[in-house]
Amino acid sequence: MGDVLDGYNQWLDGAWLTFRLTLLGGALALVLALVFGLAGTSRRAWVRGLNRVYVEFFRGNATLVLLFWFFYALPLIGLRFSTMFAAVLALGLNIGAYGAEVVRGSIKAVPRAQYEATVALNFTPYQRMRRVLLPQGFALMLPPFGNLIIELMKGTAIVSLVGLVDLTRVSKNIQGSTGQTVAAFTVVLVLYFVIAQVLQLAVRYAERRVDRMLGRRLPSEPSLGTIAAGAPGTGVSG
Amino acid sequence: MDWDWQYSGDILPDLLDGLRYTVIATLAGYVIALVLGLVWTLLRRSPSRVFNQAIRWITEFIRSTPLIPQLYFVFFVLPAWGITIGSLTAGIITLGVHYSTYTAEVYRAGIADVPKGQWEACTALNLPRSRVWLDVVLPQAIRRVIPTLGNYLIAMFKDSPMLLAINVAELLFSAYQVGAKSLQFLEPITMVGLLFVVVSVISSILVRRLERRYATN
Numbered sequence: 001m002g003d004v005l006d007g008y009n010q011w012l013d014g015a016w017l018t019f020r021l022t023l024l025g026g027a028l029a030l031v032l033a034l035v036f037g038l039a040g041t042s043r044r045a046w047v048r049g050l051n052r053v054y055v056e057f058f059r060g061n062a063t064l065v066l067l068f069w070f071f072y073a074l075p076l077i078g079l080r081f082s083t084m085f086a087a088v089l090a091l092g093l094n095i096g097a098y099g100a101e102v103v104r105g106s107i108k109a110v111p112r113a114q115y116e117a118t119v120a121l122n123f124t125p126y127q128r129m130r131r132v133l134l135p136q137g138f139a140l141m142l143p144p145f146g147n148l149i150i151e152l153m154k155g156t157a158i159v160s161l162v163g164l165v166d167l168t169r170v171s172k173n174i175q176g177s178t179g180q181t182v183a184a185f186t187v188v189l190v191l192y193f194v195i196a197q198v199l200q201l202a203v204r205y206a207e208r209r210v211d212r213m214l215g216r217r218l219p220s221e222p223s224l225g226t227i228a229a230g231a232p233g234t235g236v237s238g
Numbered sequence: 239m240d241w242d243w244q245y246s247g248d249i250l251p252d253l254l255d256g257l258r259y260t261v262i263a264t265l266a267g268y269v270i271a272l273v274l275g276l277v278w279t280l281l282r283r284s285p286s287r288v289f290n291q292a293i294r295w296i297t298e299f300i301r302s303t304p305l306i307p308q309l310y311f312v313f314f315v316l317p318a319w320g321i322t323i324g325s326l327t328a329g330i331i332t333l334g335v336h337y338s339t340y341t342a343e344v345y346r347a348g349i350a351d352v353p354k355g356q357w358e359a360c361t362a363l364n365l366p367r368s369r370v371w372l373d374v375v376l377p378q379a380i381r382r383v384i385p386t387l388g389n390y391l392i393a394m395f396k397d398s399p400m401l402l403a404i405n406v407a408e409l410l411f412s413a414y415q416v417g418a419k420s421l422q423f424l425e426p427i428t429m430v431g432l433l434f435v436v437v438s439v440i441s442s443i444l445v446r447r448l449e450r451r452y453a454t455n
Binding site for chain 2: 056057059060061062063064065066068069072073074076077150153154155156157158160161167168171172175181182185186188189192193196197200
């Protein structure tokens with residue numbers, strides 16, 4: 001155990017990379033989710049089509065396959081990225097597709113009367129979205145977003161397979177150099193668990209704030225609907 | 239560089255060979271996930287608070303750590319404890335146990351979704367506990383969660399490429415091997431990607447059909 005912890009510098013570097021990947025991938029995913037999610041609520045069929053193509057393609061694919069595609073295949077047709085960029089792209093595009101479904105479903109779940117009221121009040125489409133639909137939809141989006149950011153953090157482990165030195169890679173290296181298999185892999189799992197718990201706390205905090213803003217109480221345990229929405233294979237139905 | 243159709247045709251048998259392992263790992267892992275998930279859920283309903291919390295944290299731990307280090311753990315640590323297993327077996331076990339913590343949440347929500355009146359009726363009829371669970375609660379709960387469970391099968395299929403971390407010869411691994419031999423990665427990996435999209439789209443249509451069929455309201 002001592003040898004494993006002596007490499008704490010390596011552990012810290014690995015954790016830092018995992019953290020950066022989570023943050024950058026999450027930022028890209030959030031932007032993509034909002035853009036394509038809002039496209040999915042459009043009245044124009046071709047804009048909704050854009051949303052479908054993006055979601056089905058990137059949600060239907062495994063992140064690791066996407067990463068290998070960016071890393072090994074695309075350079076052969078002249079598109080060359082740094083490994084870090086390829087990793088952020090693969091993670092962001094994949095989680096963004098789940099996020100887009102969450103955004104679309106949440107906007108649709110805002111009561112219809114709210115929408116009708118904005119029309120009656122002669123809001124512009126921008127005001128309608130910005131002032132009424134998004135703030136209410138946002139509260140619905142947060143719990144599934146929380147699941148997605150943890151999925152994203154777990155997903156970053158795949159970068160160890162294309163040579164980036166994240167937490168997973170560090171554990172493999174330390175296992176190789178010290179020969180302490182049990183300790184190395186136990187430490188890495190515990191570290192990931194701690195990161196996930198910190199993320200979870202942050203999400204809980206955000207949920208509570210938004211719910212207080214809307215004057216609602218948080219359900220203590222997720223309902224079947226929320227779980228179905230956060231499931232990696234699915235989107236919000238509706 | 240252009241797409242080489244001749245080459246694509248030549249590597250197809252290799253990819254299909256890999257697909258076989260992907261399907262085996264996914265399905266076998268799914269069986270473990272379905273059974274073990276229900277076990278976790280039922281264990282969490284035990285009368286002891288301490289025991290329930292212990293189960294809760296164990297499942298939380300497995301759920302919130304990534305699959306690849308878990309694969310390493312099972313594949314490298316179990317032999318250190320004297321249990322030797324092949325890489326495919328290790329992959330199946332890890333995939334199954336990992337997803338069992340997700341299905342446990344699904345079962346839990348499904349059971350919570352059974353109307354309270356059903357429980358009260360059981361009490362009123364003085365049904366024994368085994369009949370309450372086997373004939374009243376579980377049939378209703380499981381019916382509700384079938385579409386969600388179907389989604390997790392798709393999710394497991396999409397996570398199965400990670401098994402290449404411990405050298406299981408699954409689909410992406412064989413694509414990589416073929417590509418490494420000829421240094422042409424574009425065709426095999428693109429084909430794998432398309433295959434994943436096709437399978438996912440078809441299976442999500444099937445799941446949507448399940449949703450309609452088992453809709454309770």
